[in-house]
Amino acid sequence: MVIATFIQAIATIISMLLNLYIWILIIATLLSWVRPDPYNPIVQVLYRLSEPVFAKVRKIIPTNIGGLDIAPLIVIVALKFIDLTLVKILYSFAQGA
Incomplete structure:
Protein backbone atom coordinates (compact mmCIF):
# COMPACT_ATOMS: atom_id res chain seq x y z
CA MET A 1 0.00 0.00 0.00
CA VAL A 2 2.75 2.46 0.95
CA ILE A 3 4.94 1.44 -1.98
CA ALA A 4 2.02 1.82 -4.40
CA THR A 5 1.32 5.32 -3.11
CA PHE A 6 5.01 6.19 -3.37
CA ILE A 7 5.19 4.95 -6.98
CA GLN A 8 2.04 6.90 -7.88
CA ALA A 9 3.55 10.02 -6.32
CA ILE A 10 6.74 9.57 -8.32
CA ALA A 11 4.69 9.07 -11.51
CA THR A 12 2.73 12.25 -10.82
CA ILE A 13 5.90 14.26 -10.15
CA ILE A 14 7.55 12.94 -13.32
CA SER A 15 4.45 13.86 -15.33
CA MET A 16 4.35 17.35 -13.84
CA LEU A 17 8.05 17.96 -14.53
CA LEU A 18 7.78 16.74 -18.10
CA ASN A 19 4.73 18.94 -18.72
CA LEU A 20 6.51 21.93 -17.18
CA TYR A 21 9.51 21.35 -19.46
CA ILE A 22 7.20 21.04 -22.46
CA TRP A 23 5.74 24.46 -21.63
CA ILE A 24 9.25 25.88 -21.27
CA LEU A 25 10.06 24.57 -24.75
CA ILE A 26 6.86 26.03 -26.18
CA ILE A 27 7.56 29.45 -24.66
CA ALA A 28 11.18 29.38 -25.84
CA THR A 29 10.04 28.48 -29.35
CA LEU A 30 7.46 31.26 -29.44
CA VAL A 43 15.19 34.81 -22.14
CA GLN A 44 18.65 33.57 -21.17
CA VAL A 45 17.20 30.95 -18.81
CA LEU A 46 14.74 29.74 -21.44
CA TYR A 47 17.54 29.57 -24.00
CA ARG A 48 19.82 27.62 -21.64
CA LEU A 49 17.04 25.16 -20.83
CA SER A 50 15.90 24.55 -24.39
CA GLU A 51 18.81 24.99 -26.77
CA PRO A 52 20.99 22.02 -25.63
CA VAL A 53 18.12 19.61 -26.27
CA PHE A 54 17.33 21.19 -29.63
CA ALA A 55 21.01 21.02 -30.61
CA LYS A 56 21.15 17.28 -29.86
CA VAL A 57 18.09 16.66 -32.00
CA ARG A 58 19.49 18.83 -34.81
CA LYS A 59 22.72 16.80 -34.70
CA ILE A 60 20.84 13.50 -35.14
CA ILE A 61 18.02 14.54 -37.48
CA PRO A 62 18.01 17.30 -40.11
CA THR A 63 15.23 19.50 -38.75
CA ASN A 64 15.29 22.45 -41.14
CA ILE A 65 12.42 21.93 -43.55
CA GLY A 66 11.67 24.83 -45.85
CA GLY A 67 13.26 27.34 -43.49
CA LEU A 68 11.22 26.05 -40.54
CA ASP A 83 5.11 11.18 -20.32
CA LEU A 84 2.17 9.10 -21.47
CA THR A 85 3.98 5.76 -21.55
CA LEU A 86 6.20 6.07 -18.47
CA VAL A 87 3.48 7.43 -16.23
CA LYS A 88 1.01 4.79 -17.44
CA ILE A 89 3.58 2.05 -16.77
CA LEU A 90 4.30 3.40 -13.28
CA TYR A 91 0.58 3.65 -12.46
CA SER A 92 -0.07 0.09 -13.63
CA PHE A 93 2.97 -1.09 -11.67
CA ALA A 94 1.60 0.66 -8.57
CA GLN A 95 -1.78 -1.04 -9.04
CA GLY A 96 -0.07 -4.42 -9.08
CA ALA A 97 2.16 -3.69 -6.09
Whole structure:
Protein backbone atom coordinates (compact mmCIF):
# COMPACT_ATOMS: atom_id res chain seq x y z
CA MET A 1 0.00 0.00 0.00
CA VAL A 2 2.75 2.46 0.95
CA ILE A 3 4.94 1.44 -1.98
CA ALA A 4 2.02 1.82 -4.40
CA THR A 5 1.32 5.32 -3.11
CA PHE A 6 5.01 6.19 -3.37
CA ILE A 7 5.19 4.95 -6.98
CA GLN A 8 2.04 6.90 -7.88
CA ALA A 9 3.55 10.02 -6.32
CA ILE A 10 6.74 9.57 -8.32
CA ALA A 11 4.69 9.07 -11.51
CA THR A 12 2.73 12.25 -10.82
CA ILE A 13 5.90 14.26 -10.15
CA ILE A 14 7.55 12.94 -13.32
CA SER A 15 4.45 13.86 -15.33
CA MET A 16 4.35 17.35 -13.84
CA LEU A 17 8.05 17.96 -14.53
CA LEU A 18 7.78 16.74 -18.10
CA ASN A 19 4.73 18.94 -18.72
CA LEU A 20 6.51 21.93 -17.18
CA TYR A 21 9.51 21.35 -19.46
CA ILE A 22 7.20 21.04 -22.46
CA TRP A 23 5.74 24.46 -21.63
CA ILE A 24 9.25 25.88 -21.27
CA LEU A 25 10.06 24.57 -24.75
CA ILE A 26 6.86 26.03 -26.18
CA ILE A 27 7.56 29.45 -24.66
CA ALA A 28 11.18 29.38 -25.84
CA THR A 29 10.04 28.48 -29.35
CA LEU A 30 7.46 31.26 -29.44
CA LEU A 31 10.02 33.75 -28.13
CA SER A 32 12.44 32.78 -30.88
CA TRP A 33 9.91 34.06 -33.43
CA VAL A 34 9.84 37.61 -32.00
CA ARG A 35 13.55 38.12 -31.26
CA PRO A 36 13.43 39.36 -27.64
CA ASP A 37 16.28 41.13 -25.87
CA PRO A 38 19.03 38.48 -25.52
CA TYR A 39 20.25 40.09 -22.29
CA ASN A 40 16.93 39.59 -20.54
CA PRO A 41 17.48 37.03 -17.74
CA ILE A 42 14.25 35.17 -18.49
CA VAL A 43 15.19 34.81 -22.14
CA GLN A 44 18.65 33.57 -21.17
CA VAL A 45 17.20 30.95 -18.81
CA LEU A 46 14.74 29.74 -21.44
CA TYR A 47 17.54 29.57 -24.00
CA ARG A 48 19.82 27.62 -21.64
CA LEU A 49 17.04 25.16 -20.83
CA SER A 50 15.90 24.55 -24.39
CA GLU A 51 18.81 24.99 -26.77
CA PRO A 52 20.99 22.02 -25.63
CA VAL A 53 18.12 19.61 -26.27
CA PHE A 54 17.33 21.19 -29.63
CA ALA A 55 21.01 21.02 -30.61
CA LYS A 56 21.15 17.28 -29.86
CA VAL A 57 18.09 16.66 -32.00
CA ARG A 58 19.49 18.83 -34.81
CA LYS A 59 22.72 16.80 -34.70
CA ILE A 60 20.84 13.50 -35.14
CA ILE A 61 18.02 14.54 -37.48
CA PRO A 62 18.01 17.30 -40.11
CA THR A 63 15.23 19.50 -38.75
CA ASN A 64 15.29 22.45 -41.14
CA ILE A 65 12.42 21.93 -43.55
CA GLY A 66 11.67 24.83 -45.85
CA GLY A 67 13.26 27.34 -43.49
CA LEU A 68 11.22 26.05 -40.54
CA ASP A 69 13.00 24.32 -37.67
CA ILE A 70 10.97 21.36 -36.44
CA ALA A 71 13.35 20.39 -33.60
CA PRO A 72 10.96 21.81 -30.94
CA LEU A 73 8.11 19.76 -32.37
CA ILE A 74 10.19 16.57 -32.34
CA VAL A 75 11.31 17.15 -28.75
CA ILE A 76 7.82 17.99 -27.52
CA VAL A 77 6.27 14.93 -29.18
CA ALA A 78 9.01 12.70 -27.75
CA LEU A 79 8.58 14.13 -24.25
CA LYS A 80 4.80 13.74 -24.43
CA PHE A 81 5.24 10.14 -25.59
CA ILE A 82 7.57 9.49 -22.65
CA ASP A 83 5.11 11.18 -20.32
CA LEU A 84 2.17 9.10 -21.47
CA THR A 85 3.98 5.76 -21.55
CA LEU A 86 6.20 6.07 -18.47
CA VAL A 87 3.48 7.43 -16.23
CA LYS A 88 1.01 4.79 -17.44
CA ILE A 89 3.58 2.05 -16.77
CA LEU A 90 4.30 3.40 -13.28
CA TYR A 91 0.58 3.65 -12.46
CA SER A 92 -0.07 0.09 -13.63
CA PHE A 93 2.97 -1.09 -11.67
CA ALA A 94 1.60 0.66 -8.57
CA GLN A 95 -1.78 -1.04 -9.04
CA GLY A 96 -0.07 -4.42 -9.08
CA ALA A 97 2.16 -3.69 -6.09
